Amino acid sequence: MSILVIGSVALDTIKTPLGKAERILGGSAIYFSASAINFVPVNIVATVGEDFPKKHIKFLQNKGINTQGLSIENGKTFHWEGEYGWDFSNPKTIRTDLNVFANFNPKIPKSYQSSKYIFLANIDPEIQIRVLEQVKNPKLIACDTMNYWIENKRKELLKLFKKIDILTINESESRELTNQKNLIKAAKDILRLGPKIVVIKKGEHGVLLFTKTHRFTAPAYLMETVSDPTGAGDTFAGGFIGYLAKTKRINQNSLRRASIYGTIMATFAVEDFSLGKLGKISTIDIEKRIKQFKRLTSFKIKP
Amino acid sequence: MSILVIGSVALDTIKTPLGKAERILGGSAIYFSASAINFVPVNIVATVGEDFPKKHIKFLQNKGINTQGLSIENGKTFHWEGEYGWDFSNPKTIRTDLNVFANFNPKIPKSYQSSKYIFLANIDPEIQIRVLEQVKNPKLIACDTMNYWIENKRKELLKLFKKIDILTINESESRELTNQKNLIKAAKDILRLGPKIVVIKKGEHGVLLFTKTHRFTAPAYLMETVSDPTGAGDTFAGGFIGYLAKTKRINQNSLRRASIYGTIMATFAVEDFSLGKLGKISTIDIEKRIKQFKRLTSFKIKP
Numbered sequence: 001m002s003i004l005v006i007g008s009v010a011l012d013t014i015k016t017p018l019g020k021a022e023r024i025l026g027g028s029a030i031y032f033s034a035s036a037i038n039f040v041p042v043n044i045v046a047t048v049g050e051d052f053p054k055k056h057i058k059f060l061q062n063k064g065i066n067t068q069g070l071s072i073e074n075g076k077t078f079h080w081e082g083e084y085g086w087d088f089s090n091p092k093t094i095r096t097d098l099n100v101f102a103n104f105n106p107k108i109p110k111s112y113q114s115s116k117y118i119f120l121a122n123i124d125p126e127i128q129i130r131v132l133e134q135v136k137n138p139k140l141i142a143c144d145t146m147n148y149w150i151e152n153k154r155k156e157l158l159k160l161f162k163k164i165d166i167l168t169i170n171e172s173e174s175r176e177l178t179n180q181k182n183l184i185k186a187a188k189d190i191l192r193l194g195p196k197i198v199v200i201k202k203g204e205h206g207v208l209l210f211t212k213t214h215r216f217t218a219p220a221y222l223m224e225t226v227s228d229p230t231g232a233g234d235t236f237a238g239g240f241i242g243y244l245a246k247t248k249r250i251n252q253n254s255l256r257r258a259s260i261y262g263t264i265m266a267t268f269a270v271e272d273f274s275l276g277k278l279g280k281i282s283t284i285d286i287e288k289r290i291k292q293f294k295r296l297t298s299f300k301i302k303p
Numbered sequence: 304m305s306i307l308v309i310g311s312v313a314l315d316t317i318k319t320p321l322g323k324a325e326r327i328l329g330g331s332a333i334y335f336s337a338s339a340i341n342f343v344p345v346n347i348v349a350t351v352g353e354d355f356p357k358k359h360i361k362f363l364q365n366k367g368i369n370t371q372g373l374s375i376e377n378g379k380t381f382h383w384e385g386e387y388g389w390d391f392s393n394p395k396t397i398r399t400d401l402n403v404f405a406n407f408n409p410k411i412p413k414s415y416q417s418s419k420y421i422f423l424a425n426i427d428p429e430i431q432i433r434v435l436e437q438v439k440n441p442k443l444i445a446c447d448t449m450n451y452w453i454e455n456k457r458k459e460l461l462k463l464f465k466k467i468d469i470l471t472i473n474e475s476e477s478r479e480l481t482n483q484k485n486l487i488k489a490a491k492d493i494l495r496l497g498p499k500i501v502v503i504k505k506g507e508h509g510v511l512l513f514t515k516t517h518r519f520t521a522p523a524y525l526m527e528t529v530s531d532p533t534g535a536g537d538t539f540a541g542g543f544i545g546y547l548a549k550t551k552r553i554n555q556n557s558l559r560r561a562s563i564y565g566t567i568m569a570t571f572a573v574e575d576f577s578l579g580k581l582g583k584i585s586t587i588d589i590e591k592r593i594k595q596f597k598r599l600t601s602f603k604i605k606p
Contacts, residue, residue, distance in 0.1 A: 086484045181389045184527040205508035206522050217599050219509050219522045224487040256602040294604050296520050299559040301597050 001139070001245045002041040002066075005032045006106050006131050007121025007234070009046040009070065013081040014228055014273060016088065021228070024274035025056050027078065028121035028144070031231030033065045034278050035238025035265040036119075038286060039246040043112045045069035045131075049076040049100045063279065069109050073100040088229045088270075089203055108134040117245040120164075121234060122146045125156040132163055140250065142166035142241050144233070150177050161194035168199045168237050183208060184215075197255065199240065199262075201233050209259050216256045221267050221293050228273045232266040235278060239265030264289045304442070304548045305344040305369075308335045309409050309434050310424025310537070312349040312373065316384040317531055317576060319391065324531070327577035328359050330381065331424035331447070334534030336368045337581050338541025338568040339422075341589060342549040346415040348372035348434075352379040352403045366582065372412050376403040391532045391573075392506055411437040420548040423467075424537060425449045428459040435466055443553065445469035445544050447536065453480050464497035471502045471540050486511060487518075500558065502543065502565075504536050512562050519559045524570050524596050531576045535569040538581060542568030567592045 007029030013022045029046045036042045043066045050072060060067050078101035082091035106127060113136050120128040120143035128143055141164045149157050150173060157177075161167065167190060175181060178189040183200055187210035190198045200208040206219040240262035247254050264286060271277040310332030316325045332349040339345045346369040353375060363370050381404035385394035409430060416439050423431040423446035431446055444467045452460050453476060460480075464470065470493060478484060481492040486503055490513035493501045503511040509522040543565035550557050567589060574580040 182527060182529070184525055202508065205505065208525065215599055216602070217522045217525065218602070219520045222487055222511065222520065224485060226485070253603065257604065260602055260604070290604055296518055297600070299519070299521070299563055300556065301560065301563070301593055 001116045001248060002043055003036050003117040003119060003241055003245050004043045004045065004108070004112050004115035004135065005029050005036070005119045005121060006045045006128070007032060007119075007123060008078055008101055009048050009052070010078040010080050010101075011052070012230060012274070013079070013094075014091075014230055015083040016228055017084070017086050018227065019273070021273040023079070025059075026080070026230060026274060028231070028234040030060075030275070031234035031269060031278070032119055032121055032238040033060065034063065034275050035235040035269070036242035036245070037063050037065050038265070038281070038283060039239070039242030039261075040117075042066065043069060043109075043115055045106045045108060045112065047071045047073055047100050047104045047106075048078075049073060052077045059275075059279065066112075069107075069112055071107075073103070075100040077101075082230070084229065088226050091230070106131050116140070117241055118142065119237060119241050120144070121237075122149075125149050125153050125160045128160050129156065129163070132160075140165050140241075140244065142168060142237065144168045144237060145173065147173050147176055158193060161190075164195055166197040166199065166241075167195040168201060168233070168240070170201045170203070170233060174198075174200050184210075199259065201236060203229070203232065207236070207259050207263060209255055211252075211255070214252050214255075216252075216259060218259050218263055219297060221263055221289070221296065223267055223270060226270045227276075229270045232269050235269035236262035236266040239263070260290060260293060261286070264293055304419045304551060305346055306339050306420040306422060306544055306548050307346045307348065307411070307415050307418035307438065308332050308339070308422045308424060309348045309431070310335060310422075310426060311381055311404055312351050312355070313381040313383050313404075314355070315533060315577070316382070316397075317394075317533055318386040319531055320387070320389050321530065322576070324576040326382070328362075329383070329533060329577060331534070331537040333363075333578070334537035334572060334581070335422055335424055335541040336363065337366065337578050338538040338572070339545035339548070340366050340368050341568070341584070341586060342542070342545030342564075343420075345369065346372060346412075346418055348409045348411060348415065350374045350376055350403050350407045350409075351381075352376060355380045362578075362582065369415075372410075372415055374410075376406070378403040380404075385533070387532065391529050394533070409434050419443070420544055421445065422540060422544050423447070424540075425452075428452050428456050428463045431463050432459065432466070435463075443468050443544075443547065445471060445540065447471045447540060448476065450476050450479055461496060464493075467498055469500040469502065469544075470498040471504060471536070471543070473504045473506070473536060477501075477503050487513075502562065504539060506532070506535070510539070510562050510566060512558060514555075514558070517555050517558075519555075519562060521562050521566055522600060524566055524592070524599065526570055526573060529573045530579075532573045533576075535572050538572035539565035539569040542566070563593060563596060564589070567596055
């Protein structure tokens with residue numbers, strides 16, 4: 001089953017304590033797609049400017065990602081410039097040039113409209129709602145958001161939450177959304193807002209998954225070398241939704257495994273800038289690291 | 304096999320966003336003992352003042368903790384006053400009255416000297432070394448420390464590290480000790496300093512365990528209600544060392560299980576002030592929560 005993803009495609013300029021990269025391929029839809037394509041076909045809807053290098057489109061197509069919904073508009077591609085400190089989290093935004101992304105009004109191509117799995121990456125919740133009005137009988141709708149929308153479009157966000165199955169959200173956003181400091185309480189509150197499944201992403205500290213009846217906790221797979229954490233959350237979502245779409249089952253066991261696949265995909269994202277590593281891996285690489293993670297985390301309770 | 308613990312006994316005054324408690328039983332040796340006694344006999348060496356309530360000594364003895372090495376000195380008991388914010392970590396110290404603890408010069412009673420398992424809770428590394436000079440043929444020596452000693456008694460600390468088997472240390476201390484931001488790199492550096500096993504405690508984010516050949520990662524067991532995180536690290540150590548002493552085996556599997564027992568014991572510590580909960584639990588309570596944790600964290604990698 002194929003996944004439809006709507007989000008940003010960007011040219012990022014990123015500085016970390018270990019290096020710098022200029023105008024590299026980025027954006028939520030890119031990281032999500034490059035991750036999910038390892039599991040199922042992916043249909044991308046996004047917008048870029050005329051400056052967007054053709055090689056990137058070719059790269060996505062060579063990966064098997066359907067770019068029919070990638071519109072090239074008059075103007076420049078969304079550009080984000082950020083800088084990370086030694087903790088490799090909470091980057092400082094140096095500048096944001098929305099460019100053509102400012103007028104992003106996603107049109108879902110006819111051939112995409114029967115996509116069964118939908119991922120609404122972090123964009124204006126009004127746009128996320130408009131996307132849902134264009135799809136027919138989806139099986140599963142997941143979405144992400146950020147503090148900006150929580151603060152500025154809360155009403156629209158709450159309307160959206162009534163229509164979705166899965167919310168992926170980071171730790172601090174879940175606290176801001178619910179005004180709960182404790183993450184279990186925050187998750188319980190979010191489940192009352194509509195989503196049936198809440199995934200709280202804690203970055204290098206792992207992930208918490210909640211449904212009304214089940215909970216799952218996994219640590220992150222700590223990497224000795226992190227080059228650039230940009231896109232880790234969307235890459236997690238790509239592995240998570242990708243795995244669910246591949247197995248076509250949504251139950252306690254598949255959600256646990258999906259969390260682990262998401263966790264492992266994120267490790268490939270942070271190993272290099274842009275898709276330096278994530279864009280080059282095979283199923284064998286993924287399965288190998290999944291097994292390493294299993295070894296790293298497993299324990300028996302009876303001696 | 305019994306454990307010998309050397310550390311502080313305190314009367315703590317603690318404020319959290321949810322409550323306040325004055326002059327309650329605390330200190331590293333207390334939390335460690337109350338945790339480890341659930342696994343094996345515990346011999347405590349510490350000092351208190353004449354103001355130390357007799358009921359506390361009775362309480363420890365009723366738990367089966369050997370208090371022969373608890374010396375009552377002229378003066379007042381060590382008193383720490385601290386305040387936690389909503390994140391329930393990094394408390395602000397309001398005041399510290401060392402009192403009799405300032406002259407703590409632990410004498411190990413003869414009956415304790417053949418203890419096979421030793422835990423040197425966070426105190427001056429010079430004192431930790433003097434304790435080791437008094438014990439005969441220990442099977443396993445574990446120790447804890449803090450940023451103050453890393454900054455002010457580095458030389459003595461490094462001397463101590465040559466003599467120990469296990470170091471339990473928190474995330475930020477491991478970074479400060481090694482000047483490494485990445486925890487894998489920090490752990491590798493610490494293993495080069497002497498300890499054969501390094502346990503990096505990440506509080507509500509779980510624990511990382513390293514030996515030269517193995518690694519283990521476990522998330523924390525998130526609690527919906529945290530009353531007071533004081534003593535969680537020492538309680539973890541009590542469960543960790545207690546489990547190892549009980550099973551008498553130190554191998555990859557027992558170290559993993561020990562980490563889980565430590566994790567679970569810490570959840571009882573944070574549920575109430577002082578030993579409000581930790582002091583009242585039975586083996587059944589512990590095993591029940593161990594099973595819950597197993598359910599919370601388990602996943603299969605083959606569908």
